[in-house]
Amino acid sequence: MSNQTILSSIFILSWLSLLFMKKEDIKRFFPVGLFATVTSAMISKQVSRLAGGYIQ
Incomplete structure (x- = not known):
């Protein structure tokens, strides 16, 4: 199972829990x-700016 699948399922399940x-x-x-x-x-966003934009 890829990381993208895991992250997507966590996102969807968290919103479904509202039901x-x-x-x-x-x-x-x-x-x-x-x-x-x-x-x-x-x-x-502030940390990213202070680091020179290297953190994404």
Whole structure:
């Protein structure tokens, strides 16, 4: 099994897990997940710029 297949299946399964969650839980944890995603992307971009663009 290739790495691409594993990564794709993890991505799809994580989104499918939302179907089994209670609506209250989604409302409770979605803002935190969104905040973590945005800050992680911003930090990754800054580190890439500081490293001269060599990190991809």
